[in-house]
Amino acid sequence: MSSQASPVKVYIRIRPTANFAHEIIECLPDQQTLKVRSRKDSKRGKRNNQLSSWVFQLNGVLHNVSQEDTYDRVAHGVVLGAFEGYNGTIMCFGQTGAGKTYTMTGAAETYKQRGIIPRALQEVFLEVEQRADHTFTVHLSFLEIYNETMVDLLSSLKKGKCSNSGVLTVVEETGGGVSVKGLSLHLVHNEEEALNLLFEGEMNRIIGEHALNKHSSRSHCILTIHIESRSRTLSDAKYITSKLNLVDLAGSERLSKTGSEGQVQTEAMYINKSLSFLEQVILALADRRREHVPFRQSKLTHALKDSLGGNCNTVLVANIYGEAAQIEETLSTLRFATRMKCVQTKPSINEHVDPVIIKQWSVDHPYSKIVPFYPKA
Template sequence: MPVSLQHMSLDWGRKPLKHRENTQAPRTQSRGGVMNAHNEVRVYVRTRPTAQFAQELIECLPDKQTVNVRQRKISRKGVLNNQMSSWSFRLNGVLHNISQEDVYQQVAHSVVLGALEGYNGTVMCFGQTGAGKTFTMTGATESYKQRGIIPRAIQEVFHEIDNRVDHTFSVHLSFLEIYNETLVDLLGSVKGGQTKHCGTMAVVEEPEGGVSVKGLSLHPVHREEEALNLLFEGEMNKIIGEHALNKHSSRSHCIFTVHVESRSRTLSNATYITSKLNLVDLAGSERLSKTGSEGQVQREALYINKSLSFLEQAILALADRRREHVPFRQSKLTHALKDSLGGNCNTVLVANIYGEAAQIDETLSTLRFAARMKCVCTEPSVNTHIDPALQVQTLQKEIQLLKQELSFHNTLANQAAVTYEDLSEAQLAVVKSEVQSYLAGTLDEITIVSIRQIQAVFAQFKNAFQEQEKQLKAQKSIVVKNTPSTLSMSDAKEPVEEMEGANRLSVPASSQRQSVSPSSSKGKKVKESSRKNGQGNAGPGDHLTMTQSETEILVPPSAAETKKSPKDDAKKRCDTPPSKMEAFEVYKSERGHEINRILKENKSVLKERLAQLHNLTGVINSIKRDIDHMRSELQLYREERQSQGQLVSADGEPVLDEAEVTLLIKLRRAKDQYRQNYEELLSTKAEVQYCRHLVDQCRMRLFSEFESWYNESFLLPDEVLDIFKDGGPIRAGLVPVDKALALRAPHCTVYRKSSMGPDTDKLKSLATVTRRGR
């Protein structure tokens, strides 16, 4: 049997609860009176107007902040009666016999303004059944002047949005009901809502702090009328019932939430603020021994009293600073209000009391809860966020400005040729050639140009090392396989010496020179001459012979490249350059093979997308013609039916014949097919546009790289090619031709416009030849 909680308040002592002095630091206020430091929850008491107000038991002092309550002693307890008979409660305000407008101005005005500035806010009404909580929060529907806090807050929100032209606002609404520990979306039947998480509704913790309700719909609103319509729709879906103290009693807790997002129109930064305004109408507590509720009403009262008891336990834990754990998860109500109780929120409580003598016990329980709530401290702060998309745009602009500033600085420092973009394929080829020359020993140092060039150099070093390891492994395996056929086994040490000879052959020439001491230069020449003749490093007593094919395999690429002389490269250049058409075909099959392959693949994809677009266009046109034909047939059916007289059913609805119904079904299906194919057509058009862009990009890259290759291979003078050869001091593609010739002189390290000399005419002629060739 479940325990029946007949009253939500617990007696925590026999002494009356006294008001605590405020030992907090002075509080500061911002615009609209919103607290932005450590605040106590503001608590107000509102009395329900009644003709039988117990003035002899409830006294509201003139300071409008203190309520004194007296209670008659029960005579049946005997002569020794230690029952307390008087209490005094000091709160933030007493709302006695005042209008709805005054209630809103004192209670919710500052909280609503704070929500527009980025502070979370909560206004909740607490009290017994029939004390006027729903009237305070929602108001009376029959009178505009009697509207409550929620409609007045909606009006002020949109009024402030219209006045604040320097900001753009977006407002979303949600309406949650907690009925018998079950979460219900009161706006779930309204179309146009946005659900953050689908599935069963549940209260979940947010990663950045706070709580949210999974499955609760958010509805965007742009005008006050739309918000009020959603409020009325939710009020119609609320669960209410007839009670002994109230004919229209709310049997559930309701939380109406206004989500506000604000962005500045004047500032271009990516920051924006959000806030959440919770307007809570709690269900009323009751004593079952007095009301005598039965059946479903009794079951609802048990759930209500149970959740309000858990709420009071959470309030007591928050008020006790020695407590480390606060039991928020005991009920759905406390979990949903976690960020409103003692968190990042401006919280206001309105304690509604029924000022009749018969309800004095419930009045004392409500005032005790209000006094405990006043001891809870909150820490409101502005909810500032950063938009990732706008932040990326801002950072991209900043990077572009820094690049321009760095380029300007390099220009002033005579370093205009430095580039900070990704290296092109031609520049990477030059870096690879420099690294190979440096490893071969023909280049003493590599000129540092930029950070990206240094990274490319290290990458080439890594590739050379990995390639060298592969060659060593391949050479060892080849030597082991060919040992029986190519070696004479005269000594047991010959295989070991053969392996050592293979290792020595795979070492670059620069490494061999470093391993030989200065006194052994003669021996070094003998070893180099023996290697050029295809012999290994075998000693005089070794019988080591190698075939010509094995020698070619064991000789590293760097040694083979050192055999080439500049005269061989000069012979390869034709006296008369070929036509560009012939050279272009050669380029596509050799150096530009990869980019040409990518271009062909992109063209093939583009062709497929164009064919798909053509087919979709034909299908859509065909469906459109069918729709027009069916519409004309339907029009004929309707005209014929009107001419013959409309058949009407018993309910007064028009009767359609079978052929017309079939035609309507076909028309609906055709419209669905048209809509699906049209969406696919739009998607295919976007793909075609993207593929065309890729094809154009590949084609332009192929042409530009071919022009560079053609000029370097057939049109540049020999003097320029000597400068750009492997191991030269100038990098091809990074320095103009005339400046490269000027930098070639050993006595001139920096090219200056004012330098005049015998090379000036040569520079001009070379530049002219280069431009004419291009």
């Protein structure tokens, strides 16, 4: 099925703070434009009073926006698209401690603070209930990439398809997409089962502590919801599938600010390196003259090949601080977000034909392919 190019949607979410730098960061009334002012770097320790300014035009600026409104603007359409057979990806990018995990997973304190992932799981099963004319099969997988090693966060659970305690590898599929060989798939029947798997995987995640974040994610995580849909009303061999990738990227960080040492410092170096490779892929995708895109440079970019340049509706949430002390990292995140907005994917419906039904149909109707010829009188 032909597909049209669709630009990646990009939203900026600003972490709430009592020390918001109004003199530096300005959110325009259109809720899509961000102005940033900063003093130019001075040389030899001399103060430079000259101001530089930048304007960033995006799909949305989420400032003092609730978790519910964030989900509605960022994720709702992508989740509904999955029920029409379109793959979807929602990922959070930004400096460590800027609110990526809060945006994706949320906080356990109150129900209102749930993030995109639990809300998406809820909406998936609400849709399953409402679409009575179809049968749905839903599986979950939960992948972690830590220090360039892929880990199955649900490998401790015995049930599930393709369960494998061995090494996980990214493999190219015939249609041009990718999958992770050896990653376990777990059948879920309702929201409660899905949330239990989410919590199980979250408990197995690698976290650490440094100056900017006491509970810093030290790895990239990809929770994938696999959906298969078949019609109850049509005796048709066709069915559709889709994947929803919900990605919580580890935070970029400057070692001079975080004060990381030892193992945490090593982790930070791996994180920064993989995010650098991600940026190189984005630059290559945004440049229409480039023929080669270096997806295989890292496990992260290879695993996200579909999401970044393939068959997928993709949304990026760039999380930033609203404080003056973090302005350099904020500008770096905003520049990345702007480049991501230039990337285009080609989402198309994942439609398949079931060979078992075709075979059974031909047995039941052995003469169906014989077209009778009646000469005109």
